Structure formats: C-alpha cells, structure tokens
Amino acid sequence: MARQAPARRQPLSPERIYRTALALIEENGVEDLSMRKLAGVLGVDAMSIYHHVENKQALLQGVFQTVQEELPLPDPMPADWKEALRQLGKGFHQVAQRYPGVFPAMITSAYGTEREREIFHYIQRALQTAGVKEQDMPRATSALYTYGIGMANVAANGLRLRPLYGEPETDRHEAHGTSEADAEFSIEMMLAGIEHLVGRSG
Structure with missing residues (x-):
C-alpha cells in the first residue's frame, strides 16, 4: 500500500x-x-x-488595516456628496456589525493606518464638493470620521455606560447594537449638520 x-x-x-x-x-x-x-x-x-x-502593536495595526480594507470607497466617487458620505456611513455600520469586537480598540488606538488615510482623503473630497471651506476642512474631516466610526461602534455594540464604582461589570456580549434604521437616522443627522455648516459659512 x-x-x-x-x-x-x-x-x-x-x-x-x-x-x-x-x-x-x-x-x-x-x-x-x-x-x-x-x-x-x-x-x-x-x-x-x-x-x-514586529510586536503586538504592529499586529493590532495590521488587524485594523484588514478590517478597514473591507470598507468600500466607491471609485469614482458619487457626484452627489451626500450619497458619497451616506454610502461611507452605511459601510462603517456594516463593517462594525461584522466585527463588533475589534471596533472599540480601533477607535481608541493612538496609531492610524494607511487605509484610514485613504478614508480621510475620501471624506475630504466629499466635503470639498459640499462646499466646506478650506479653513474648516481639517476639523470637519476629523469630526466626520470620528462621528462615523463612533456611530458604527454604537450600532454594533450598543451604548455602553461605564459602571459605577462597586457595581459588578456586565459581560461584554450582553449589549445589543442599534438597528439599521437607527444608523441611517444618525447618517442623515450628520449630513444635515454639514449642510448647516456650509450654509452658515456661505
């Protein structure tokens, strides 16, 4: 044999x-x-x-990059800046639903990734189309990214209030995320805020 x-x-x-x-x-x-x-x-x-x-931090950065690469950045970008950011927001929500465990660490990481840089550039292009002024661009881009990724984390993991001192900790799997409708509401509120910023500065 x-x-x-x-x-x-x-x-x-x-x-x-x-x-x-x-x-x-x-x-x-x-x-x-x-x-x-x-x-x-x-x-x-x-x-x-x-x-x-190289080390555990480099390992985590590679994991974050891997997750962020699953966030689609349409090319060419939709002509309507609202639709471009709407798709991005929904993409954040979908990725967070797929990987809820990694999102809290990704948000609090002190280091960025190459994919994160690409996402920032995508947001900037959409904001330029919307009419956001150059002097407002850094703050608007950072605020939008922080809002988007934070909203996605809440959508996947729920809003976690820190326990009071002396209270028992809840299991990390107990919290339930918000619905897709809640995520869409947050996205539309974000877009309305950009419109208000452009209208005020205009």
Whole structure:
C-alpha cells in the first residue's frame, strides 16, 4: 500500500496572521490576545510570528488595516456628496456589525493606518464638493470620521455606560447594537449638520 503524503503545511503570512488575530479578538476580546495564544492557533512557534510582525502593536495595526480594507470607497466617487458620505456611513455600520469586537480598540488606538488615510482623503473630497471651506476642512474631516466610526461602534455594540464604582461589570456580549434604521437616522443627522455648516459659512 502506498504511503499517504503528509498534509502540506499552510505557509505563514501577514494576512493569515492578521485574519487569525482578528478571529481571536472577536471571540475573546483584544485584552486576551497574546502572541503565544496566536501562535498556538496558527500551529507555529511564537518567534515565527515576529518574522512577519514586529510586536503586538504592529499586529493590532495590521488587524485594523484588514478590517478597514473591507470598507468600500466607491471609485469614482458619487457626484452627489451626500450619497458619497451616506454610502461611507452605511459601510462603517456594516463593517462594525461584522466585527463588533475589534471596533472599540480601533477607535481608541493612538496609531492610524494607511487605509484610514485613504478614508480621510475620501471624506475630504466629499466635503470639498459640499462646499466646506478650506479653513474648516481639517476639523470637519476629523469630526466626520470620528462621528462615523463612533456611530458604527454604537450600532454594533450598543451604548455602553461605564459602571459605577462597586457595581459588578456586565459581560461584554450582553449589549445589543442599534438597528439599521437607527444608523441611517444618525447618517442623515450628520449630513444635515454639514449642510448647516456650509450654509452658515456661505
């Protein structure tokens, strides 16, 4: 009887590392993620990961980039700036629904990603079309991005009030996100705010 060839080992790559880390975050949270646990799931020695990822912060940045790349940026951008930002807002909501566990850490991270830069440029182009003045552009872009990603996090995870001192912590899986209709309401409120800003400055 012919001997069966051993199963071919899947090569280690940054993409495989980031996807596996993302799955672990969604299952157990960012705080529980470690290089040792990640290596165990990947079936490799922990030092092998460091050939592809410098440290845990770099690992998280790769995970954030992976998630953000699933946010579509239509090219060409819709001629109607409202529709362009509306699609972006809905995209944020959909990605947050897909990966609710990673969003809180992504929002509070001190470091950005290349994809985040692309999203900022997309927002700026839409705001220029809307008529936002150059001097208002940095604040408007930052506010819009913060609002969009924060709204998406609330839509996926619900509004989490910090517990009072001495009260028991609630399980992180207990909170329920808001509906798609709630997300759309938030997006339209955001667009109305931009219109008001343009009208006032005009």
